[in-house]
Amino acid sequence: MPRGRPATNAPILAEDVARILDKLVKAFRKVINHGVPESLRHAMFDACKSFFDLAEKEKLEYAGKHVLDPIRCGTSFNASVEKVFFWRDFLKVFVHPEFHAPNKPSGFRQGFLILNSFNLRLNGTLKDVNLKFSFSREISLEYCKRTREVAAELLKGISESLGLEENYINKALELDIGVQVLLANLYPPCPQPELAMGIPPHSDHGCLTLLMQNEVGGLQLKHNGHWVQVNAIPKSYLVNTADHIEILSNGKYKSVLHRAVVNEKCTRMSVAVQHGPSLETFVTPAFELVNKENPAAYHGMKYKDYVEQQQSGSLNGKSCLERLRV
Numbered sequence: 073m074p075r076g077r078p079a080t081n082a083p084i085l086a087e088d089v090a091r092i093l094d095k096l097v098k099a100f101r102k103v104i105n106h107g108v109p110e111s112l113r114h115a116m117f118d119a120c121k122s123f124f125d126l127a128e129k130e131k132l133e134y135a136g137k138h139v140l141d142p143i144r145c146g147t148s149f150n151a152s153v154e155k156v157f158f159w160r161d162f163l164k165v166f167v168h169p170e171f172h173a174p175n176k177p178s179g180f181r182q183g184f185l186i187l188n189s190f191n192l193r194l195n196g197t198l199k200d201v202n203l204k205f206s207f208s209r210e211i212s213l214e215y216c217k218r219t220r221e222v223a224a225e226l227l228k229g230i231s232e233s234l235g236l237e238e239n240y241i242n243k244a245l246e247l248d249i250g251v252q253v254l255l256a257n258l259y260p261p262c263p264q265p266e267l268a269m270g271i272p273p274h275s276d277h278g279c280l281t282l283l284m285q286n287e288v289g290g291l292q293l294k295h296n297g298h299w300v301q302v303n304a305i306p307k308s309y310l311v312n313t314a315d316h317i318e319i320l321s322n323g324k325y326k327s328v329l330h331r332a333v334v335n336e337k338c339t340r341m342s343v344a345v346q347h348g349p350s351l352e353t354f355v356t357p358a359f360e361l362v363n364k365e366n367p368a369a370y371h372g373m374k375y376k377d378y379v380e381q382q383q384s385g386s387l388n389g390k391s392c393l394e395r396l397r398v
């Protein structure tokens with residue numbers, strides 16, 4: 073869609089999707105070639121794994137109670153209200169606008185050596201070797217900064233596809249002071265996987281989630297009424313649109329309903345980074361997308377209230393979003 077095209081409430085067209093995909097692909101290329109280095113992704117993954125490997129009493133320090141606690145680990149989704157626990161351990165860390173990281177394991181806070189360029193010119197004999205390294209900040213700080221940049225790029229593409237100015241979403245949702253959460257999930261082998269669930273069907277509450285997973289499948293998306301398995305594609309992120317993109321776009325984008333199933337043999341792990349509005353932002357459908365033919369489909373709500381509401385109960389599909397439907 074050419075920039076400057078007036079915002080309409082027509083459904084998203086194939087050409088728009090093509091543009092978004094193009095943007096996504098560009099962003100992913102950026103991730104692979106210039107963005108989040110593979111070694112940094114691995115280091116982040118390993119740090120999360122080491123957290124789960126800590127002794128139970130070491131993790132106890134982070135067994136937070138409140139959904140907005142900056143660092144919280146636990147089992148299931150919300151063990152205080154669930155009658156049946158889900159087959160999952162999690163670590164949840166608020167990393168923006170204020171950065172937090174657990175002190176243990178050391179992997180979270182270690183500096184990180186990044187290979188920036190490597191030129192080796194061979195002309196019969198070795199002529200020129202140029203190795204450039206830089207020493208980054210703590211692994212999780214660096215990793216979250218990079219994924220935030222990717223999310224901001226993707227949101228520009230989504231803004232444009234809605235006929236809005238490219239920085240519209242980033243500004244409207246105050247992403248520069250937005251909430252970013254690092255969320256690691258561990259699903260150990262389960263003796264009776266057909267009777268268990270890793271995480272029940274839900275949509276994420278923010279705007280965009282960037283997810284990486286190990287080679288063990290288990291993530292499923294609801295597509296045309298069926299659950300479809302999504303396998304990990306090496307070096308890539310799975311990007312989920314979340315509830316606040318559905319609200320802001322007045323329903324033109326839908327948040328993705330997903331769940332994680334477990335298996336008998338292998339441990340599955342995923343590391344998601346969720347990007348949402350600032351806690352104090354009151355989010356409504358974009359004014360530009362609302363008119364007589366397309367009235368606002370959702371009531372507005374402060375993001376903080378939405379997060380508390382969604383995270384304090386049991387996860388139940390898109391029920392939290394449904395409550396905002398006009």
Ligand SMILES: O=C(O)CCC(=O)C(=O)O
Pocket residue numbers: 255257271276283285290291330331332341342344
């Ligand atoms: O483990 C997964 O692949 C999905 C986890 C998830 O949906 C979540 O933590 O919100």
Ligand SMILES: [Fe+2]
Pocket residue numbers: 274275276330
């Ligand atoms: Fe999720």
